[in-house]
Amino acid sequence: EADIYQTPRYLVIGTGKKITLECSQTMGHDKMYWYQQDPGMELHLIHYSYGVNSTEKGDLSSESTVSRIRTEHFPLTLESARPSHTSQYLCASSEWGASGRSLQETQYFGPGTRLLVL
């Protein structure tokens, strides 16, 4: 089993509030990710990090921000929550290796945070 944790698991909050979703992993993985997933829909990458002090935006535009001060910790922050931010947020970390010209990477996911903004 992967050792990756997300808190809170569920969050109901009012519009305009600042929220931080926590993600931590104990596997020593350098690469970490945040995905957003609406019910029954595909996962969309919103942020990722190659390691400490590295943050990149994903394919889906997001009003959230992330930070990576420690290897094991990758929090996601919404400065002002809106109903359009209601979704499930999934954190992942990965171990990867290069073999010739190929790069293989296995992602391990946390249980997710279900966010409801009223």
Next chain:
Amino acid sequence: DAKTTQPTSMDCAEGRAANLPCNHSTISGNEYVYWYRQIHSQGPQYIIHGLKNNETNEMASLIITEDRKSSTLILPHATLRDTAVYYCIVSSSDSNYQLIWGAGTKLIIKP
């Protein structure tokens, strides 16, 4: 855009082998095929991956055709707990090997 094509849904009887197909006709020579599954909107779970040889682990087998344009995930003895959405993903060398998630196949195991 996802680089794979999967059926939207499939049924399988409990105890039988579940064979999930995936087409990836544009796969490049250095791109891996990955399979993940997601149960009840939990975080996705890694199952298996391969490059060109068939692979087997404690969860499943992965059969990749010789031309690498398609693959099949095999769950040898499906149980009710295998009901999930199964994602076939090709890591994209065009986008720094990020995983591009599609809609997957909803597999329903019936008693």
